[in-house]
Amino acid sequence: MPDTTAEAAGWTGRSLPRVEDAALLTGRGRYIDDLGTPPGTLHAAILRSGHGHARIESIDTSKARALPGVAAVLTGAEIQAMTASLVVGVRAPVECWPIATDRLRYMGEPVAVVVAVDRYVAEDALDLIELRVTPLPPVLDPLAALAAEAPVLHEGLGGNLASDRRFRYGDPEAAFAAAPHRIGIAIAYPRNACTPIETYGVLAQYDAAESGYDILANFQGPFSIHAVIARALKVPGNRLRLRTPPDSGGSFGVKQGVFPYMVLMAAAARATGRPVKWVEDRLEHLAASSCATNRVTRLEAAVEADGRVTALDWDQVEDCGAHLRAPEPATLYRMHGNMTGAYAIRHVALRNRVVLTNKAPTGLNRGFGGPQVYFALERLMQRIAVTLGLDPLAVIRRNLVPAEAFPYRTATGALLDSGDYATAMERALREGGHDALLRRREAARAAGKHYGIGYAAVVEPSVSNMGYISTVLTPAERRRAGPKNGAQATATVSADPLGGITVQVASVPQGQGHRTVLAQVVADALGLRPQDVRVVTELDTARDAWSIASGNYASRFAPAVAGAAQIAATRLRDKLARIAATQMNLPAGALEFAEGKIRARGNPENALPFARVASASHWAPGTLPEGLEHGIRETAFWTPPELTAPNEADEVNSSLCHGFIFDFCGVEIDPETLAIRVDRYVTMHDCGRILHPGMVEGQVSGGFAHALGAALYEEHRYAGDGSLETGTFADYLVPTPTEMPELVILHHETPSPFTPLGAKGVGEGNCMSTPACIGNAVADALGLADVTLPVTPSRLAAHLLPAEAPPAGRAARPAAKPGERGLFGEGMAEVAAPPEKLWAILFDPETLRAIVPGAHSVERVSDTHFRAEVTLGVGPVKGRYTVALELLDPEPPRAVTLRGTAEGALGGGGGEGHVTLEPLPDGGTRIAYRYEAAVGGKVAAIGGRLLDGAARVVIGQFFAALARHAAGGAAPARRGFRAWLRRLLGWRA
């Protein structure tokens, strides 16, 4: 074997500047929306559901189609005619369409696709589509969805339960019976998502002559989805060419979820005969792209007196939203081999249920299943310590998998590859300043502050076994379907006629810097400099080597793809060594690759330029050694043998590698405001061999930021009517630099024996450990048994502060239903006109049209019913609404109750108000009003936090106009609205 251990070996493991950066820093990146489009490309916009649950009565697209510039408007019926349902991952009579067909099942669900000459015209046409629906009661809570009386989303399932499996490993019943303590915890893990700053983008083309599709999308994999798309488009796999752009603006799992839109845009391209491009906007992204599952977990442990856990009993109810979209329910099974975390627990009982609710479908998201599992497991370990009066560290130490046990087979089937958890933990405590943190807590508490310390120990799986998801099937179902397992990684290394080296991989990076690391790894194998190696990462399924496991997920780059590149480069090197050996008349084993040369080991003067040997197969194949066809191109496929299919006992090695993380942190909570501040955070990682320290730090720091958001800020919130309340980055709060604490990152490397380079994944671990660690610190600070994420001051207030008293002189607000976007208000106005005159004005449609802000028309339908068309703006959304108003219990001229609803393209609402008119001694009237309303749809999603203020402004404007009108002053139509707009914009009228 040639030797490469000379000085040139050693690029790998160094923090070289990234080859990606020069372009990205100068605005020369090539993201999907930066690439040129073919002539005649049309642009799509999508009409989406403003309801959580509703039946479609009719969709009239005629006005939209008639708009100049519109090429097509496609509804569910047209899409269904061209495509098949997306494949669903469980054995159940249920379909999954990328667009609503008969019912709207979540807010943001596509209803129609408009294709037009540009995006502006396409969006204009959306406003012209007339959609009539009948709202249905939604179900949002996963446990409520299981109730017999719950509204059913998919009739074919007969309920909302899509899967129910029980597992048993060891003898959990005996362990629980024998243990002196049974300690449990109940968790409701919220929905969140890592929200890449670049949204989804698709450019689809249809080739009628070949009956094939060509789709460019910022998809991240896994490319098992290629098969799902091909089946949905009803073409063989070789008629679906899937390409990715050179750059992608982040993904974190989320861009797996672009695939339903690939189907929609492909169908639109076929329908119009033109290329169709679509770029998602942020509201679409937050409402309907993809987010992590929310999960309700009950977890109990059988515990010895010393804190040793002998058995776990899991009951997980997974909420996948409105459709079971591929690869769900994978979130629930990704951790299946790791349900005992970092601990040697031999007995496990487990029940996994998957339910559907009226929320957006879920999918890949950084941490994928880990945050949900570890928040329960690590909160439980803290509860065990508190319950038994033990040090939490002692409970963790007592249960860790011992260093001598590796490779260690867990009760549920994972093969933990390497580690020394105890040493990593003790190093973290020592080097991370744990003693000082204990003193800090003591001092803070002595000073009357709320201060807590949290810990978390987790195993971070990476390189998913493509067969783990089949654990959702019973062993009998798996036998029928055939075994699924493994994970092919692939890389191609080729030499060009000038001896230059190009690497092509199917890793589809989303900003991680794969090109830099691959150049380092391949340069080391070939004795070159990284800048001599060109790396291409955009993928083209029609030309490149790929397989279903290709893509950028499950932290598989460093352990799997970089290793495959090394294997391919080594194969090419061995061939080049044979060629050089012939030319140099030396045995191949006597050669080394270094400094751009192939040379005799021990005699560097006897050398050939690398490029000359590498180009020889192009120019002079006749001179190659006997039996060697070429030294031009090597493609390596690598799948680890450890990734076997789930066995008859449902044991599964769900991932190849298992990193270890031990975190601890100090959290201070302000006693007055309950603001939560992470005072110190230490994270220790064992990610095996580190290939690029700068990138590993970036992965840890970035993952930690996502986790901090999940712990303290981020949640996809739904109102009781199914309206999404977090449709902007002003409502869905993600950390900014001011929220980030300093992060202390430590490493303890135990190389994986199962990967070519000894590396393990590192990008997802903090998403698993940090929410639990912060949750434990909050529990410690406040003595709480239950901590619900995200931990916000208002959540803590419910535990810690007395009920808020209403401001003096005002009545208490009625309690809002949990999660509902309620509006409440009351006020008073004095008007220089008697009640009788005001009463007449209030019931005169013509006058009302003049004084209601934004009113286009007001008509009196009956004595007690009014109908109005009104334009209102809330924050960034201005829309037209149809208002239906009913007068209840009128007592002329003193009091009336008004009940009404408003419906518009941007959403709707309903409410009730009570108005009293009290005569004043001076002949005027005091008007008092009180109202209560609920608002849903797009308005709630993106203007929610502005609603109270906007309502007050509109009502104030109404009464001002009423007063002017009653006093005989002119209040011309529209004047009120403009004045209100001016006030909103901060201008003085």
Place this chain on the structure above:
Amino acid sequence: MPLLPAGRRHRVAFILNGVAVEADCEPRALLSDVLRHSLAATGTHVGCEHGVCGACTVQIDGVPARACLTLAVQVEGAALRTVEGLGTPDRLSILQQCFREEHGLQCGFCTPGILMSLDALLRENPSPSEQDLKENLSGHLCRCTGYAPILRAARRAAERLKDAEHA
């Protein structure tokens, strides 16, 4: 500003990175769209179209502004600077160089806006405190880096720019 009828295209002329440019657009066209799709200055990225994420930040007459909240017709006669005007791949500005050295970016999508804000800040305030930097960057969302490397790059750039001035 003259009243521009909607539904009609108007000629807007301004200076983009030192070069006079013109584009025809409707009054409702966003500056971000006109820069990207009419003028091929695709370095300015669009992340939220409601002014929160900061990816589209450009400098209008030296002042950072959100291109997604600006109508293209508003920049008539103005001097615009975008990330393409900061440096070139073979001649990075000091700020860009520091981002490269500190791994201050991963996917790079938010980076152009961050560079434009920091470029303006360091011109106005050559000795920013840690708090100044954090507050300046709090108008930008980055989902990849966790911000620590961005802050390091900004600090390094501030120091190096001062050194360059004294040299």
